[in-house]
Amino acid sequence: MHWLFGDQLGPHFLAPGDGGPGRDTPVVMIEARSVFRRRRFHRAKAHLVLSAMRHRAAELGDRVTYVRADTYRDGLDRAARGRPVTVHHPTSYAAVRLVRALPNVTVGPPRGFLVPMADFAAWADGHGGKRLRQEDFYHWVRRGHDMLMDGLQPAGGRWNLDHDNRQPPPRGHRVLPVERPYRPREDEIDDEVRRDLDRWEKDGDVSFVGRDGPRLFPATRTEARRALRRFVEHRLTTFGAYEDAMLAADPVMSHSLLSSSLNLGLLDPAECVESAEAAWRAGRAPLNSVEGFVRQIAGWREYVWQLYWYFGEDYRHSNELRHTAPLPDWWNDLDVTAVRANCLRTTLAQVRDTGWTHHIPRLMILGSHALQRGWDPAAVTDWFHRCFVDGYDWVMVPNVIGMSQYADAGRMTTKPYTSGGAYVNRMSDLCGPCVHRPGDRTGEHACPYTAGYWAFLDRHRGRLAGNQRVSQPLRQLDRLGDLAEVRRQERARGDTPP
Template sequence: MSRRWIFADQLGPHFLDDREQQLLLIESKAVFRRRAFHRQKAHLILSALRHRAAELGDQALHVRTDTYREGLRQVRGPIEVCHPTSRRARDLVRSLDDRVTVLPARGFVTSQADFTAWADDRRGAMRLDDFYRHARRRHRVLLDADEPVGGRWSLDADNRQPPPRESERLDVPPPPLPAEDDIDAEVRYDLDRWAAEGIRFVGRDGPRLFPATRAEATDRLRHFLRHRLPTFGPYENAMLSTDPFMAHSLLSSSFNLGLLDPMEAIRGAERAYRERQAPLSGVESFVRQLLGWRDFVWHLYWYFEAGSRGSDRLGARKSVPAWFADLDADAVQARCLADVLAGVRDRGWVHHVPRLMVLGNYAVQRGWRPSELVDWFHRSFVDGHEWALTANVAGMSQYADPGQLSTKPYTAGGSYVNRMSDYCGGCRYDPKRRLGEDACPYTAGHWVFLDRNRERLPGNARMARSLHQLDRLDNVPAVREQERRRGSTAP
């Protein structure tokens, strides 16, 4: 009988077929030696893997070794593994002898065969909205007969409210936090020892904030569906310095570790709507993120194979500066960027809007290499995986792909940050100014980005208005020179 090898992102019961099947878990130290991961990400991965091994007991062989190959040499007989989630891991599995059988991928809703058939039919003209409708119909989610409940496929336009100005945080209970145990203590001891041996980490250590077991993940999911989902929709694109979690689920790492099957969350959210426990706008948005966006970027990663990580549509050539790479938030004076970078440093997590419109926005304005940003997000976020970041960062945020994901660059000036957050109040920079000592680096950076890329964007209808405004500005050369002098120093 084959032994099932489960990676550290395949930890849920939906990666198994037989409760009695013998399993293999390999803990590779070399993974952490190759690149500098966030300390809390390393902790979460090792904690989740070791907790799963403890749950399985004698059913699983848990090998702690330097490399995967060394671990596999300790096992005899046939091995099977669900399709890995990275090309590096897939290539490793392919390079092994023929005793290893690769099974179809799990942990996503739409199968690879179904997506390929859908994508081939479109001959490269693929858009999220089309795939999302296909998936809704294919899996019978939020439908009345064959039509979307409420009459619209997407209610995204209803979910763009700025944060409530009259209070410091949303009136929602905080998510349940995990309680660390002896396994976490052992992981922390080992990471301290590895650091003393020369393995480098970034970010700060701290109490584990994210689930490492299925029980913890399902507890957080239930809490979100009951207490936080009703408030999630309207403010999902807003940012508050006093409330980094707001009504977000904080479940992305649980899905990406394989602790949760996304379909159980999708059905749970749909039940909440049907039972009138949550409004459609928030439920549809949550479903779209899982059934639509998460599956879409996963399949694009494999469908295009070479990916867009190394693409360079905008000619971005600058390296990520050291202050950003090392999460040196104390070096930053711009309040939004300082707070968001500190959130990455202290938690290994901020929600999707700070990622896109604070971190990614700043990077694309300055022409940082997309491949370096993909690597940075991968290492620095507890939920960072290459399959997700190739599309989310290189494709969407940095506009580096050939139009596979986004029809416009996600760049905006300080006015956007001011409208959607509480950051600009008390900041030393003025979001209305693009020139001068108090000029907002986002406002100035936005116009310099457009000026630098105007020849690459002339046919983009969504950028026509911004480019027309650029042509009406009379101080662009001075703004460009100002930003050149600022260079790669922290703003």
């Protein structure tokens, strides 16, 4: 038998060769209730994962044995009954430990990524293994896979067009003037999933956070391919310029919304990159948009996956800034009513309602607030894992520990990614109606991000003193006439919702 985990749902996970099953090998899928007991997941995430698994089982028909069990071990015992089982390398350390501890289970290499782990390890070791920059990795992947290349040179002569992709939202628009993204239609399988989740909650068996409205993300290969096609044909053109911009009434902007499909295994990263590149070569999309999209997948997503395994399991416990404060209840419960800061209230509402926001609200609003408040990075990582439909252990450990919370002191990034309210004001329309003022550090209308930014630098000036990328704001600290008041104000605020 071949075992398919719930994030291995595309056809490439059943293709023969390289440790894969034969064409007629029976398949087992296990829906383990214990997964939902361990964490308080977002309800929309639980719905999406179960819907995707059950849809895949329906597609496989008589070939699959679909088991609903308390644990994976129980489910496999019932399905395999001692027969040999193969499985592709799972996507978390906990799952790898599980499959390697089970009798008669053979673990093959992972699928759904571009670079074999051994190849990445050789590349990383060749770069010293400590400060592995994403940009260097990105160039290497593009050369090795001939992605967006003209011979030996990058298409258009530059590897990175990020400078062209940092425009604020267009003035006078509440929403970006672009066609809406693909949205799937629910069916009887979704109805069944929702009834089951309702029953589990009512019985007190599990507890969720957030809302489970109509399913917004693909649960099948067919839906995922439609979403990819719609993005490339109708939305990719405007993706690049505004990929870092935010609009209160338009959380989606021109983003692809393909991360959950990629992370469920419904799409393969190579097909996404190839579709975008084909659009550019046919003159249907500008290079800056295509390069930005390619970098998200072949650069960042692949880089995060590889670092998760290369840095090892202890990486998740990194805490170089010694942040230990617990996450407050209003944050854990997605209690939007407690928050006055418009940017944070709006972003938390998006998470509550959909289980998704794009990368800038994640990093510069949610992550930045957690970093400024000194929250335990392991708890922040777990929160992102639970609350986002595309959140998995391998996704969130590097993204949060390394990128968002700077808990690894620069192994992954060159500086802490946090800022004052000026950045949010420049890149969004969120500050205008806010009770806070982005330029105020103190006083009645002090922006919690602006005050929090200077308080963060002040707290960690010793640890950051050798970092050239923050040397200028560190020099400014002692020229702030109101620094003592910023300190007092931030101590008094504690974890009161901003």
